[in-house]
Amino acid sequence: MQPHPLPQPAPPPAPPEDLEAQSRPADRVLVGWLWRGHVRQRLVFLIAGVLLMALEGSMLGAFSLLIEPLFDQILVGGRGDMIGWVAAAIAGAFVIRAVASLIHKTMFAWLSEKVMAEMQHALLAHLMRLDHGFFHRHPPGALIERVRGDSKALGGLFTAVLPKVARDGVSVVALLGAALWIDWRWTLIALIGIPLLILPILVLQRIVRRIGVDARIYSAEASTRLDEIFHGIFTIQRSGLEAHEGARFQRVLGRFRKAQVRTIAGSASMGSLADLVAALGFALVLVYGGAQILAGERTVGQFMAFFTAFALLIEPLRSLSALNGAWQTALASLERVYALLQVAPRITQPAGPLAPLPDRRETVVRFEGVHFAYESEPVLRGFDLVAEAGRTTALVGPSGAGKTTVFTLLTRLADPQAGRITIGGRDIRAMDLQGLRGLFAVVAQDSALFDETLRDNILMGAQGVSAARLREVLDAAHVSDFASALPEGLETRVGPRGSALSGGQRQRVAISRALLRDAPILLLDEATSALDARSESLVQQALDRLSEGRTTLVIAHRLATVRRADKIVVMERGQAVEEGDHATLIARGGAYARLHALQFAEPGAVEARPE
Ligand SMILES: Nc1ncnc2c1ncn2[C@@H]1O[C@H](COP(=O)(O)OP(=O)(O)OP(=O)(O)O)[C@@H](O)[C@H]1O
Ligand SMILES: [Mg+2]
Structure with a gap:
């Protein structure tokens, strides 16, 4: 496949509909x-x-x-x-x-x-x-x-x-x-002096207002610092940054105190x-x-x-x-x-009549010349992709190539600045937003867990799930393995952002969520990257079963995971540079073959993994 030609003037990102961009209201x-x-x-x-x-x-x-x-x-x-x-x-x-x-x-x-x-x-x-x-x-x-x-x-x-x-x-x-x-x-x-008051009060009023706004900003800055410190507490402790962070916090508090x-x-x-x-x-x-x-x-x-x-x-x-x-x-x-x-929401419900949601059998996903930048630096630059309905399409490529961004756009957490994304031939921007998001089951690279019980983290509000179905999902995602060892089993709280679980356990929770959600399109972003070799192969089997007959997009660095995909798309710097199945791409001797050679050259890296 030919790389898409670079766009001449990169499309500008949408104007910032943001807090700072607003004029002060009267x-x-x-x-x-x-x-x-x-x-x-x-x-x-x-x-x-x-x-x-x-x-x-x-x-x-x-x-x-x-x-x-x-x-x-x-x-x-x-x-x-x-x-x-x-x-x-x-x-x-x-x-x-x-x-x-x-x-x-x-x-x-x-x-x-x-x-x-x-x-x-x-x-x-x-x-x-x-x-x-x-x-x-x-x-x-x-x-x-x-x-x-x-x-x-x-x-x-x-x-x-x-x-x-x-x-x-x-x-x-x-x-x-x-x-x-x-x-x-x-x-x-007696009241003759009152007019004399007016001017100074007007001036003072403006000053107090401005400093009042400053005080609120510094207060927000202090909260941000605390939030970051508590989230990164282990990194701070390991790197011995306590004094440094303390001093930063003190400076912010100093500014706040002055303004206050x-x-x-x-x-x-x-x-x-x-x-x-x-x-x-x-x-x-x-x-x-x-x-x-x-x-x-x-x-x-x-x-x-x-x-x-x-x-x-x-x-x-x-x-x-x-x-x-x-x-x-x-x-x-x-x-x-x-x-x-x-602040106007950028991701909105379509203005005109809603496009009907695609039927399960017609969930072919297409990206057509998609351009996207989070800020000024373009991340997707004329990206094209066809993921056939009911088939597995893999996205591979170096870190930062824009793979996760493809999922971000597909689920409309952001909209592209140019180009079109369709499912079943219909523009996703014309579909009901909730309905569109309901089409996907996602295992994200960084799935969020909440400070609730393990059960609630898996159900995520799903109603009427039978005990048998839940058991089946827990077994398939190998959550049962570790859940039974937790003090209160499924009723154990997993701590803020799931901090009471290991990285691999969190990933299994994310997989069980996706298994439970019987959605037509499956998006897996490094879904098994944190699992040990044995669990990975077992969970991979469960995911393979799940993806049967479902439109599936898989992102994986470990090429062994995607070898059996119906189509592999190689991404580099925001473009699709190569596509085909494993054998074709190896035979071509291009980017994929080079990635493959690199991974399999590492002694014992991937060969040891059962597929
Ligand atoms: N929220 C963001 N704001 C600004 N830039 C971002 C944001 N998220 C990602 N980027 C940039 O977009 C580029 C693509 O990121 P993306 O997460 O899609 O890469 P990736 O291919 O999934 O990489 P990896 O394999 O490491 O997960 C990166 O250069 C990154 O710096
Ligand atoms: Mg990524």
Whole structure:
């Protein structure tokens, strides 16, 4: 077979539909999204919570009002008959306050947890639809941080920001009303500094927001480091890299700490600005009002009343300004969550009518001039392949030739940039995605095991598998051999990523999954490479039986494994350079013959293996 000619300009990879490529959404967009998606439907609940808060707040006012009859009527006026009433009223005010506070705190905690859970669920569902490339650009730790950390930061909106806005907002309005009532001119003079606040607050707000985003990024970086360290812990220990990794982690934490402290200081400085303005206002009123009092236009009592209202106003006002900082940091998280949800899945359901899924007998697999690059470097360069239905086709070739990538594209974990892949003559991109993936049973080069029982790892959610069928599969994949020796047999947990099993045992679990899944197309990527010679030959027999009458694609470095394939395709640097059966290819004396000669020249390497 002629190598496919090199494409002249290599097709550019699809534009990055990625997190960093997005422009920053306006706050209006973010808030609108949060409102429509998570808040609007709970408006009644929210209002009820805020009313309870107001009730809690007003009980302090009621208490202060009760002080007056306590003194004037009872203590001074000597009306002993009223003691019981006033005492009961004061106690009642505190009971109402306690109950209202308990209820609204619980309500807001519930709301916050609910919204966080909803958001995390939506994020995970979305993430699971994204492609291969996305997960290579975004390490698990960073994604975990986005799903968990940023959702949590948002939850603070409901437990910290919103309640304070409600409480302090009510206080500010009430006290401002009182101040205006006493003297509207004094009030205006006192508030003269507020416009001066606007510019610095706007600037601070931007800074806090930016550093807030930075803090989230560093936090994600720290999670990524931890994730990598724990996954690679044995490599680190064996190479004595503990101190090195520790120092790297410390540097990331250092950056995070700096950003975090700056965010908090920035938020706090907004509150301090409010203090400065209050000081200015107070001084001005003192000068202006003082003159009026001296001139006999105003009374000292009026001034004291105004001063009290104004002094009480400062605290909620400053707390509201500081909340702006908390709001900005929550927005920073909201921005990141929103950006993640905006990443468009590249592997999508076809837009038009679905092509019917191929019948078992017509599962011929074709690659026609397929070009593919994970990033900029082309991996498949005009790759052609025909794997006949019901036959076994082997892919061989040097490491990095693109063999696994062929499986990646066939199962649509990524789509090619040019060319076409068909099954039964129909483009796989026109088929229902779930249906397409249901056509394959795969033993991948690095099949994932989950921290569940051995049984769950094999069944992988399959329903209604009879005990006899399961036994048959376990025997064929030689899982029974080691399962019976495990402390709890099939119910033994296999540890994170199957770490409690040996490499060969994990591979046998992956094979048993494929055996159990009675799919029309079988994809085996180095399926038996980790097995000892005896198990390999036994498992190979089971796989051979399974592949009978099924379209099978096998990748193997050990040529002895593929010798009996109906067709062998030799891949080099993303192209098919040779194809034919074993005898033909050996006779041709090309790439395959050279690979073969190399392997069989190694003394005792392959000849010893039974076939
Ligand atoms: N996620 C990825 N991002 C970027 N490049 C990748 C990715 N996966 C694979 N590659 C590159 O694509 C090329 C082909 O990889 P592939 O896994 O298909 O090779 P292979 O033929 O299966 O090799 P092996 O025999 O070692 O398993 C390699 O050069 C590799 O560096
Ligand atoms: Mg591979």
